Amino acid sequence: MSQDPDLTPAASDTRPAEPTSLRLVTALSLAGLLSGIIIVSVYEATLPTITAYQARMLREAVFEVLPGIERIQRLVYRDGILVAEDAEDTDDEAIFGGYGGSGELVGYAIPSAGPGFQDTIRLLYGYLPSQRQVSGMEILESRETPGLGDKIYKDQSFVDAFRGLAIDPEIRAVKKGTASAVNEVDAITGATISSKAVVRIINEGNQRWLARLAVPGDQPTEERPEPPATGG
Amino acid sequence: MNELFWIFISALLINNFVLAYFLGLCPFLGVSGRLETALRLGLATLFVMLITALCAWLLNTYVLIHAPYLRLISFIVVIASTVQFIEMVIRKVSPGLFRALGIFLPLITTNCAILGLAIFATNRGYGLAEGLMYALGAGLGFTLALVLMAGLREESELAPVPRLLRGTALNLIIAGILSMAFMGFAGLFSTV
Amino acid sequence: MSKPRADAYQEFIKGLWRENPVFAQVLGMCPMLAVTNSAVNALAMGGATFFVLVASSLLVATLKRWIPRQVRISTYVIIIATFVTVTDYTLQALIPEIHKELGAFIPLIVANCLILGRQESFASRQPVRLALMDAAGMGAGFLFALLALGSVREVLGEGAWFGIDLFGPGFEPWVIMILPPGGFLTLGLLLLLFSWIAERRQRLAERLAELETQTR
Numbered sequence: 001m002s003q004d005p006d007l008t009p010a011a012s013d014t015r016p017a018e019p020t021s022l023r024l025v026t027a028l029s030l031a032g033l034l035s036g037i038i039i040v041s042v043y044e045a046t047l048p049t050i051t052a053y054q055a056r057m058l059r060e061a062v063f064e065v066l067p068g069i070e071r072i073q074r075l076v077y078r079d080g081i082l083v084a085e086d087a088e089d090t091d092d093e094a095i096f097g098g099y100g101g102s103g104e105l106v107g108y109a110i111p112s113a114g115p116g117f118q119d120t121i122r123l124l125y126g127y128l129p130s131q132r133q134v135s136g137m138e139i140l141e142s143r144e145t146p147g148l149g150d151k152i153y154k155d156q157s158f159v160d161a162f163r164g165l166a167i168d169p170e171i172r173a174v175k176k177g178t179a180s181a182v183n184e185v186d187a188i189t190g191a192t193i194s195s196k197a198v199v200r201i202i203n204e205g206n207q208r209w210l211a212r213l214a215v216p217g218d219q220p221t222e223e224r225p226e227p228p229a230t231g232g
Numbered sequence: 233m234n235e236l237f238w239i240f241i242s243a244l245l246i247n248n249f250v251l252a253y254f255l256g257l258c259p260f261l262g263v264s265g266r267l268e269t270a271l272r273l274g275l276a277t278l279f280v281m282l283i284t285a286l287c288a289w290l291l292n293t294y295v296l297i298h299a300p301y302l303r304l305i306s307f308i309v310v311i312a313s314t315v316q317f318i319e320m321v322i323r324k325v326s327p328g329l330f331r332a333l334g335i336f337l338p339l340i341t342t343n344c345a346i347l348g349l350a351i352f353a354t355n356r357g358y359g360l361a362e363g364l365m366y367a368l369g370a371g372l373g374f375t376l377a378l379v380l381m382a383g384l385r386e387e388s389e390l391a392p393v394p395r396l397l398r399g400t401a402l403n404l405i406i407a408g409i410l411s412m413a414f415m416g417f418a419g420l421f422s423t424v
Numbered sequence: 425m426s427k428p429r430a431d432a433y434q435e436f437i438k439g440l441w442r443e444n445p446v447f448a449q450v451l452g453m454c455p456m457l458a459v460t461n462s463a464v465n466a467l468a469m470g471g472a473t474f475f476v477l478v479a480s481s482l483l484v485a486t487l488k489r490w491i492p493r494q495v496r497i498s499t500y501v502i503i504i505a506t507f508v509t510v511t512d513y514t515l516q517a518l519i520p521e522i523h524k525e526l527g528a529f530i531p532l533i534v535a536n537c538l539i540l541g542r543q544e545s546f547a548s549r550q551p552v553r554l555a556l557m558d559a560a561g562m563g564a565g566f567l568f569a570l571l572a573l574g575s576v577r578e579v580l581g582e583g584a585w586f587g588i589d590l591f592g593p594g595f596e597p598w599v600i601m602i603l604p605p606g607g608f609l610t611l612g613l614l615l616l617l618f619s620w621i622a623e624r625r626q627r628l629a630e631r632l633a634e635l636e637t638q639t640r
Contacts, residue, residue, distance in 0.1 A: 024495050028495050038510065147599045254607060256454065308505055312501075344454035344532050355527075400612075400615055402612070403617065405614075
């Protein structure tokens with residue numbers, strides 16, 4: 001830029017003639033130290049809000065994809081069976097069990113993720129073991145193209161297609177307007193890749209979890225008489 | 233294998249860094265006047281991107297697991313110093329290569345495409361092989377966009393264009409049309 | 425230096441139009457085009473950039489005495505990256521829905537050449553007060569340009585502004601405007617508009633001067 005070149009000499013007057021490299025290293029380390037302190041304190045200050053928000057969104061999504069449930073319970077797969085586990089600091093993959101008013105298991109909400117058209121898509125879907133059906137799907141995170149790929153959560157008819165969708169032999173995305181079987185979903189025009197990605201992610205989730213759910217006697221019911229007011 | 237190939241093609245054509253993510257626009261508009269300069273800058277960027285992918289993977293695997301909040305600062309500092317170090321090595325070892333690529337290296341380090349590569353690769357949880365493939369696709373895609381743009385600009389200099397439109401405005405509109413053309417590549421992989 | 429208030433005002437106002445970072449200098453476009461597909465996103469991105477620019481300029485202008493010349497660029501980058509990280513976490517806590525949309529592009533504010541450029545060419549050699557005004561002006565100019573771009577793209581591409589439907593159901597949105605090509609085209613056309621207005625103004629000023637000399 002050309003403004004005020006006449007002011008430059010004034011600024012250079014304050015400079016030391018030839019700073020030693022010790023001084024340079026000190027200045028940079030001080031800057032690094034200060035910035036580290038600032039970043040860590042802001043990180044610590046905002047972390048509780050951020051995690052609380054994410055937990056709330058996840059909870060709302062579980063109720064969304066499993067209509068009619070009253071209570072949810074975080075479940076992990078450990079040593080061959082599903083067990084209730086509220087602590088989130090273990091490495092186990094977790095799903096959520098949804099229970100009706102009288103404490104009976106209605107279905108599971110299963111998180112799954114995979115590559116979409118632009119970036120990773122993370123979603124949550126509800127699964128009803130009694131009917132072998134998907135009961136709903138909610139996108140948790142996606143950066144698909146605005147205007148096209150983002151219809152996977154903005155286009156209501158696409159989202160609705162996942163309510164009561166048979167999973168056998170596997171879910172398929174077909175050209176718009178040709179879905180006829182109970183396991184078929186109309187892909188979104190202009191967002192075929194994103195639509196297929198959603199279907200593929202759910203199929204992958206099924207492959208990973210259905211066998212674990214089918215273990216006999218694993219139907220986790222109420223373990224505590226008092227349902228907790230807030231989850232994990 | 234299939235997945236790696238998909239990452240490469242996606243970064244090269246469908247999610248081209250310049251034409252779909254608008255990354256590295258400053259050199260794209262500033263240096264794309266001559267075909268040869270564009271090619272050299274593109275290759276130098278590819279080189280820095282490969283180093284970046286390696287650095288980002290090392291940082292993510294060994295350091296940032298314990299301190300995720302230092303991601304941005306450590307990416308910038310580590311990538312910039314590594315590139316500077318390699319620049320010195322190239323100057324010593326191969327003066328010819330240094331003359332071809334060297335002058336661009338410091339410029340590229342502050343380019344948003346480099347930082348973008350590191351951040352996107354982290355967000356997608358890429359491993360080492362995937363990250364390098366992603367860098368290869370992104371770097372070649374950047375080169376491709378730069379070379380295409382340079383070719384178009386050399387032609388447009390000869391065309392009778394209204395005076396007000398000359399310069400950045402025209403280049404942006406050309407880039408817009410190029411970007412539209414690249415959107416067509418998305419169709420390559422939709423087979424429903 | 426005789427009229428400090430007028431000087432400060434000048435430093436502020438120049439960034440808005442005459443030296444607008446986007447329309448006049450074409451700086452800092454990398455992060456801006458990608459997120460200006462709606463007015464809300466543009467506002468959030470512009471606000472974040474404004475904060476980082478003003479805070480960094482303030483700090484650089486205050487500390488310039490103690491920053492050795494040889495490592496000044498590295499120091500500026502560290503300062504800017506610190507403020508960007510702070511902004512990133514703050515936005516994630518305060519407005520998580522919008523932060524989700526901007527996603528990976530907030531960290532990229534670091535690479536915005538406008539911010540580093542202002543530190544090097546202005547904040548590091550001017551008094552704190554002027555540096556602050558300059559940064560506020562440039563930040564506001566950037567915000568204004570982003571908002572203009574985001575508004576045009578959202579109105580044409582979605583038929584809405586800040587999410588409020590404008591044209592009713594009869595309007596077929598120009599989807600291309602919110603896709604990447606729309607960003608390039610809109611910015612190109614806005615630049616054209618800017619230089620057209622600038623030239624008309626100049627011609628008008630010349631005509632006025634001419635008339636004045638004739639009537640004398």
